[in-house]
Amino acid sequence: MNFDLAIDRNRTSCEKWDNLQAVFGNPDALPMWVADMDFAAPPAVIKALHERVEHGVFGYTFPPVSYKESIVDWMQTRHNWSIQPEWIQNCPGVVPALSLLVEAFTSPGDQVMIQTPVYPPFYQVVKEHGRELITNPLIQNEDGSYVMDFDHLEQSLSGGQVKMLILCSPHNPVGRVWTREELSRLAELCIRYDVLVVSDEIHSDLVFEPSKHVPYAALSEEAALNSIICTAPSKTFNIAGLNTANMIIPNEQHRSKFRKALKRYALGSITPLGAAATEAAYREGGEWLDTLLDYIRGNMELVHRYASEHLPEVKLSLPESTYLLWLDFRKLGMDSDELNRFLVHEAKLGLNKGSTFGDEGEGFMRMNVACTRATVQEALSRLHNALEAWRARK
Missing domain, CATH: 3.40.640.10 (Type I PLP-dependent aspartate aminotransferase-like (Major domain))
Incomplete structure (x- = not known):
């Protein structure tokens, strides 16, 4: 399985990609929010679905x-x-x-x-x-x-x-x-x-x-x-x-x-x-899953390493599970709505607002890294540029 292969999910009634204007008010935001993956299902699953569809009766x-x-x-x-x-x-x-x-x-x-x-x-x-x-x-x-x-x-x-x-x-x-x-x-x-x-x-x-x-x-x-x-x-x-x-x-x-x-x-x-x-x-699906976990862990380590070296305003600890990162933006001093606007319109990133997970999530954002490494790199570049501009305004 090539997890670096980008699959275009636009125009598939995909909640994650086709709903950006409605959810974020910015169709150019990079969607890294709702918890599904941008990867194809395991080949065995696709094969089983093809065989079932070919039967023709549902x-x-x-x-x-x-x-x-x-x-x-x-x-x-x-x-x-x-x-x-x-x-x-x-x-x-x-x-x-x-x-x-x-x-x-x-x-x-x-x-x-x-x-x-x-x-x-x-x-x-x-x-x-x-x-x-x-x-x-x-x-x-x-x-x-x-x-x-x-x-x-x-x-x-x-x-x-x-x-x-x-x-x-x-x-x-x-x-x-x-x-x-x-x-x-x-x-x-x-x-x-x-x-x-x-x-x-x-x-x-x-x-x-x-x-x-x-x-x-x-x-x-x-x-x-x-x-x-x-x-x-x-x-x-x-x-x-x-x-x-x-x-x-x-x-x-x-x-x-x-x-x-x-x-x-x-x-x-x-x-x-x-x-x-x-x-x-x-x-x-076991072998496919093992390969997937290695890839997602690589994405997480990339974000963690990049944030440690280039994004002093962002804190995170590597999770033990899920493909979701819990990012701490509290150093920016923004409330939940301000933080969301900053990320959506300046960084052009669509993440989940931490406040929707409870009061304890104020100042946090959830990032989904079940995507290609190139997508993660693009997200980090966008965030880096937005934070540089924010620092320049201070």
Whole structure:
């Protein structure tokens, strides 16, 4: 796979590239925002889709036995996690699943906890169901990395009002891969205070050595029975548009409740193309993924090195996972809107505003480097020129 090959995504109804005027007000901004990749899906996935399309009939579809077997095998091979096929429930996406889970497992007025700054839909699915949002802000170290605040976590859980914790593991946007020790400490508290853990593990395959992703439900039987694990092939293999995700639910009662919620909204089906792509990705995508991770790590190291040498106003720590960089622009002294205007109109870069990830994201921006190295180099050049002009005005 040649990840240096630029693929023109314009005029494909691509949210990332074709929506720049609507999102940023500048059609010339270089899009490095929404979390999909500018790379083609693995050859095995494209081949499987061609074969399925050539069949010509796209009727109602259910996941075959081989579909679930491919997920079981992937989890065992990549994450040393032994799961059962009956634990798997497909659904159209992780965010729709989160919304259903909040509705099905909590009641109006219940407290639901998230660890901020975090993926914006976490806020949305809690608030739109009339639940009380409780935050457990992460602590940022001097080197820019983040850790959980366990003292604050226990204080918040001990009141007995928090019924669910939505965990981001690995964490988007800060890129942490939580260690077994961190997750075990979290699990002990959630079990003690009877808090259901919904773990969004959509980035779990995008982890860089020496970090290792630990599936939350693999911690212990108690943790497994008190958790619901959200997975999808979409981030890993760049097939988000096929709307395929898989909830892994070891607890039989939880599975039953979730399936009733899916049935209530008629959301339990799967598309024929989504099923074919997912199975092919999990069966044959491992080598492609390893090559991808090396390339993305190279992009991240390029940004980190360049910022250290040429961009004193920008701080970042290398993430342990994802293809997203959490850039600290607080030295510029701009609020969120000012910073966004500066980047969009002076640097001509389209990034995600840090403030959309929570108050703790004020002064930060999220940059997606799942793109060609030439794109990253162009972004750094644009940012360098804009900051030089900014310094000259001071």
